[in-house]
Amino acid sequence: MQKIQKIYTTLMNSYGPQGWWPLTPKGSTKTIHHQGPPVTDTHRFEIMLGAILTQNTAWTNVEKALEQLHTNKLVSPNQLLQTNKNKLAKLIRSAGYYNQKAERLKIISNFIKDHTIKTLLSLNKDILRNILLEIKGIGPETADSILLYAFEKPSFVIDTYTKRIFSRIGICEKNIAYDDLQKMFEQNLNKNLTTYQEYHALIVELAKQHCKTKPICNNCPIQRMCEKNV
Numbered sequence: 001m002q003k004i005q006k007i008y009t010t011l012m013n014s015y016g017p018q019g020w021w022p023l024t025p026k027g028s029t030k031t032i033h034h035q036g037p038p039v040t041d042t043h044r045f046e047i048m049l050g051a052i053l054t055q056n057t058a059w060t061n062v063e064k065a066l067e068q069l070h071t072n073k074l075v076s077p078n079q080l081l082q083t084n085k086n087k088l089a090k091l092i093r094s095a096g097y098y099n100q101k102a103e104r105l106k107i108i109s110n111f112i113k114d115h116t117i118k119t120l121l122s123l124n125k126d127i128l129r130n131i132l133l134e135i136k137g138i139g140p141e142t143a144d145s146i147l148l149y150a151f152e153k154p155s156f157v158i159d160t161y162t163k164r165i166f167s168r169i170g171i172c173e174k175n176i177a178y179d180d181l182q183k184m185f186e187q188n189l190n191k192n193l194t195t196y197q198e199y200h201a202l203i204v205e206l207a208k209q210h211c212k213t214k215p216i217c218n219n220c221p222i223q224r225m226c227e228k229n230v
Contacts (some may be wrong), residue, residue, distance in 0.1 A: 003169070007222055008198075008199050015205050015206075018201035018205060020198075021050065023038065023046060024066060024070055024075075037152055038152075041118075044150040044151065045076070045077065046075050047146065047150035048146050051146050052101060052138070053066070053092060055137075055142060061094045061096060062095050064094035064095075065091065065092040065095040069091060081110060092105070100137075104136070104138075107135060107136055129144070129147055140178045143155075144156065144158070159203075164207065164213075168211065168215070171184070206221070
C-alpha cells in the first residue's frame with residue numbers, strides 16, 4: 001500500500017498545497033481558500049455549516065448559500081435559530097435540498113448552543129465522532145469533514161471522488177464500505193492533520209480536473225499508476 005503515499009506525494013508535487021477548508025474572510029461576503037487553520041469559533045461553525053450544505057451538491061453552490069448567510073449575519077447558532085425556516089430555506093436555495101438543509105442547519109445550531117465549541121474541542125476524536133453521528137442529517141462523510149477541518153482532529157474523509165479514483169486505480173472495489181476505505185488510508189499514512197486535510201483536498205482537485213465521471217486521462221498526474229490505463 002505504498003501506492004497511497006506515492007499518490008499523495010505525486011498530487012502534492014503537481015497541484016501544491018490546497019489550504020482547505022474554504023472560509024469567508026472577515027468583512028467579505030466572498031468565500032476564498034483560507035490558508036491556515038480556523039482561528040475563531042465563527043470559522044469553526046462556518047465549516048460545520050459548509051459540511052452540511054455541501055451534501056449532494058457542488059461547492060460552487062455552497063459558496064452562494066454561505067454568502068447569503070453572511071450577508072444576513074446568520075453565521076451564528078443563535079441567529080440561525082431565531083430565523084424563520086422558510087426564510088432560511090430561501091437563502092440557501094442554491095445548495096439544493098434547501099428545506100431539508102434549513103432544518104439541518106437549525107439542528108446543528110441547537111447542538112452547538114447546547115454543547116459549545118470549546119467543550120467539543122476538548123473531546124477525544126472517536127468520542128466526538130460518535131456524538132456527531134448521532135445528530136440527524138450527519139453521516140460519516142459530514143462528521144469526518146467537521147472533525148478534520150472544524151475541530152482539527154485527524155479523521156480521513158472519504159467522499160464519492162475518493163471511491164471513484166481509488167477504485168479506478170485498482171486499490172479498492174467500487175462498492176467498498178466507507179469505514180473500510182477510511183481504515184485503508186489511515187493505516188497507510190502517518191496520522192498527521194495536515195496530510196489528511198491536504199490529501200482530501202488534492203483528491204477533490206484531481207476529480208475536478210481529470211477523474212470525472214467520464215475521465216480525462218491525458219496529462220493526469222497519476223495516469224501511470226492507474227489500472228484503467230494498464
